Amino acid sequence: MDIRRLVPTDALAFQALRLAGLQRHPEAFGSSYEEEKDWPLERVREWLTARPDAGVFGAFENERLVGVLGLGRQTRRNFSHVGFLWGMYVQADAMGRGIGRALVDAALALARSQPGLRHITLQVNAENRAAIALYRSFGFVEIGREPDAMRVGNGFCDDIRMYLPISTH
Structure with a gap:
């Protein structure tokens, strides 16, 4: 398995x-297939343009992209000390091999290297026990639960917000 930051040439994969x-898992994302299916590849390339303090990490097995996780950072000055994880997904046939753990490890390593970044947040579907356990194993703690946070089809899902301090400076 190879974990690296994605670059614009990875946009198609x-x-x-x-x-x-x-x-496959609309309940796990704030976006939807309908919203993104017609995005031009150029828009995706722009999303993958690396910034020093943010980016999308990919897990590759035999050069095939099987997992992704984004690290973002708030851009407004008063919130620039906050980073966030987003968009975690590992293909079903690649699950159970530590890919999610490796992706979180890589994202947190980048986050910890950033001056002024004090903590990382994330939101996760309250029913996603495996993801919650993974995040807890890194030290993330639950700081809130939003009932009916997201509409999926005709139903609603609760979200759990989690927090991890990474710096005391």
Whole structure:
């Protein structure tokens, strides 16, 4: 398994994996397949343009992209000390091999290297026990639960918000 930051030339593979995730697990994403299916590849390339303090990490097995996780950072000055994880997805046939753990490890390593970044947040579907357990194993703690946070089809899902301090400076 190879974990690295994605670059614009990975846009086609990233878009295909993300769309598969949006279709298979709509309850796990704030976006939807319908919203992203017609995005031009150029828009996806822009999303993958690396910034020093943010980016999308990919897990590759035999050069095939099988998992992704984004690290973002708030851009407004008063919130620039906050980073966030987003868009975690690992293909079903690649689960159970530590890919999610490796992706979180890589994202947190980048986050910890950033001056002024004090903590990382994330939102996760309250029913996703495996993801919650993974995040807890890194030290994330639950700081809130939003009932009916997201509409999926005709139903609603609760979200749990989690927090991890990474710096005391």
